Amino acid sequence: MSLFRRRDYPGQTADQLIPPRPQQPAGSAVVTNETALRHSAVWACLRLRANLISTMPVDVYRKVGGIQVEVPKPPVLVTPGGGEVEMPEWMYSSQFDLDRAGNAVGLITARDGLGLPARIELQPTSEVTVRMRKGKLTYKIAGTVYEPHEVWHEKQYTVSGLHVGLSPVAYAAWSIGEYLSIQQFALDWFSNGAVPSAHLKNTAKTITPDKADEAKQRFKAAVANRDLFVTGLDWDYNMIQAEQAGADWIAAKNFGIGDIARFFDCPSDLIDAAVSGSSITYANMTQRNLQFLVMSLGPAVKRREDALSRLTSRPRFVKLNTDALLRMDPHTRAQVIKTRIDSRTLAPSEARALDDLPPFTDAQLAEFDRLFGKGAQAQPTTATPQGGAPS
Template sequence: MPFVPMRSPHSMISVTGQTARRHSAVWAALRLRADLISSLPIDAFRHTTSGIQEPMPLPPVLRNPTPYMRMMEWVYSSQQDLDTYGNCFGLISNVDGGLFPRFITLVPASEVTVVQKPDGDVRYRIKGREYDRSEVWHEKQYTVPGMAVGLSPIAYAALAISQYVSAQQFAVAWYTQNAIPAGILRNSAKTIKAEEALEAKARFKASVAQGDVFVTGVDWEFSPLQSKSNDAAFLNSMNASAADIARFFSVPVDMIDASQAGTSVTYANITQRNLQLLILHLGPMISRREDAISASLMSGPRFVKFNTDALLRMDPQTRSAMMGQQVRDRLRAPDELRQLDNFEPFTEDQYAQIDRLFTTRRVTVTTPATPVETEGLVDGIES
């Protein structure tokens, strides 16, 4: 889906979906979001009359969206276009018995033109051919009223991206000695002619080109040029640009390894860090994708969910403490939790061993007055 390239008045760098990926912060943000959502398991459910979400098998299109692409790759690729252009498109090549798409072949958003007619009807032009709504999978991410397409983050971040790319080009030109002269070779004893200057320049370059030593008398001086202060400040804008990109793509600055002076956030554990990422940055996007996929690929009370529990993996100690508390609070049975670790239910032999080690024993303590039954530890074993 083409958009008008933005040009910075300072750099005149054209920004497109391809040139934007030369910005390391753009690449990192796109990769992070696509990596995370494509690695989440997808589950199908059905609403029952009792309000319980009953698990169901995934429809074939959510296992193999195309004959040559698995679902993880399909989600990753479509998320890249959603975050770059605000839209993703695919051609529907087959339908199932319920007239739902069976195969959806993704098409690069940069090759799609969306035509919205005055009556609200939408047509799609792909490689010179026109398609109607029923033939095209169209998922939008950043929407506004009255527009048939989502907003493109790249288009709105064009100025920040252009500044960064310009700074990159300046740095390359500087260090390859193309932007400005590398230095000044001056004869302090006399004024030389053009022919002598060219000869001295050639001799100097031939000597130092391979890192050799240049030998001269007291009449020649070489002064390397230094970057101007405003040029150095221009290069510093690359760091500020990375922070802007993180905000445009809704990712934490530290998660794309971009430095931001004066800010530091410490989390107690990885679970808290990922929970913050999920709630503030990924959660709304995941919910929109669940809604779009459920509405277009499922029927009736059926729907799909991305299993975000995979993102909230705990460290072993925290996970063990949580599971133990769930068993003690009678929220989960031990066999349910063992299944999460691919363990079979306890056998009778295992129960017998557990009883031998941990079963409560009742001990009667006799006093001259009346016997009292107590519970406690006997020989170091809980009783």
Template sequence: MGAWSKVRRVFTRDANIVTAEDLLSLAREDRLGGRTVHVTNDSALRHSAVWAALRLRADLVSMMPIDVYRQVQGLQVEVPKPPVLISPGGSEVGIKEWMYSTQFDLDRAGNCFGIITERTGVIGPDGRGLPGRIDLVELGEVTVRAKGPQISKYKICGVDYDPWDVWHERQYTVAGFPLGLSPVAYAAWSIEESLNAQQFARDWFGAGIVPSGTLKNTSKTIDRKNAREAKESFRAAVSNGDVFVHGADWEYKPIQAVAQQAQFVEARQFGMGDIARFFGVPGDLIDAAVSGSSVTYANISQRNLQFLIMHLGPAVGRREDAFSRKLLSNPRYVKLNTDALLRMDPQTRAATIAAQINSRTLTPSEARALEDRPPFTEDQYAEFDRLFGSRSVPTPPPTAPTGATS
């Protein structure tokens, strides 16, 4: 049975109650006996590639300034932000921390949840006051009840909440399913392979466990019963690093590592590439580039632009839409300033600004404002005149006389 069929089966059972952990269990099948690592949203963070990918995306999104606009005569005009977009968690949690936490949950589990504890006097689309404070909650504490694509009830820490009292953002959605899909669940096999390689390495180098070897009696033939007893005695002695004591008739030849286990470094390397794809991050940005492949960019701006367009931009756009619909009243809307990600090197930035000034799309005072500098003073203009012989600031083209035609 396919993974998606199992999602629907679990979601429709037990009065349509499903937790975030249920999604993780769907990606796993029965395992053979042995010491393995069970992958969950929390245990996946032990893998450095998972942590790096989640941290990178959450860091960048949290540092993007959030601006609010409205259209005035066809122009985009910035307006003051409501308090919920400045300190959404009250005085204890600012917008940067709140954005980091929510993006982290969205990227690892496909969902983030919060309880709306305060509302403003502005009426939103649902006929209630717009959210004024949103206290985030842990993913594992949330259960939802739904019928088809509509969620009718949230249970958070054992308390029932109506949908209008809960902030819920989704990512990686599919039609007809009210929750976002969890990348950790679908990447569980890749993550588990790497975590088990780490577990083997810890056992081998830390606990001194011998993975395989031969134990031979050189003086007589051993039947099954005696072989089993010898094996159990030997295993009991060496499993915790103790010394195995025997007579002159036993010969032990350790095998340093089973062939597949000896390749745990390679397994981890290739696992990182899989994880980077699941979490929407280029492998080279988390130091997981596969040997023999390389991509060259002219400058850092091109690299960041490619990452924004191909990986991070769609998630940013969906968050802008969610904020605009749920936190603001029409005709206001939210934009995350992605220029914070597209920072250029000084030489490229200077050339770009100069080209905009010369093409009359940017004034010198606006250019200086971008550099957090005040407009030129008359003394500064005079200094330019002394250095270059004329005012080195572009002037607008002459205006045609009234009534003139082109």
């Protein structure tokens, strides 16, 4: 089943917006959201994006006097699918569907005292149909029709006039199809015993067309059954296209990987598929991750924050903590923290809290006095007397 259905009112339908494909020739690969996962680059892109976004901590805030203050999360942002499905798993599954199908759909099976969703059970997108009939939107999931208020629907890659997001796989079908067709050829060649065009020549004598046909049939029958082909000393077999076919297969695989990486907005070098001849140099890993976050993941993160904010009461809002992605190496991190302390934008006690350490005690501050002289230690306001609160 498909998410796309023709609308009753004039205008372009979803299937018209996606470039049509001609009738598939015999033996060619048919690309769907499921078969596309056989392409290693498709799997790598979806896995990387879903892994990163699903492991970003989900925090809830509200503005108090113009300052952003963190507040407790509602249960739906802790175990959105019930006790057996926690937030990271739920986020991974929904992000995977968003990136490959353009939509993530779930059934709202419980609500809290404010009428907000308290439990959302994600559904396979292959079983979901979104219908618009005379201005009325309905969802059909596994044969059952649901009203919009019963369904949780996130979407991305949208176009005006459509109530669903579009799938990158639909647009990428040409490239994926080429790769899968070549992959099938490779399997036939390396596993099933099929061979490319070749030249079978008798070196001892000239043979008649009848004898040539007979030899060809014998040879083809032996190869098709993966059997031995027995000849005398007068036959030469040259696999004319084997070497070139293998080179073309490898070249097409490399092209397909880079092409799919662009469709799924995932740089090739991050899935170990850097394009030959290209070189991008970064001063450190933090810069590389920052570029990936800003250019690729940032828009998806913002859309998810807006969608998840609908699960909280206003004026609360949701933020995904991207600090984990921007984690620096120890040397760079220490330099940044020192710069912030020197510029008075970070207190020493806050810096220690970043490393899950408590404020300095008086005994620890005394050590600084002995090693570096009086006044070299952190400010006294960061000290914590043994057994007491910070002074």
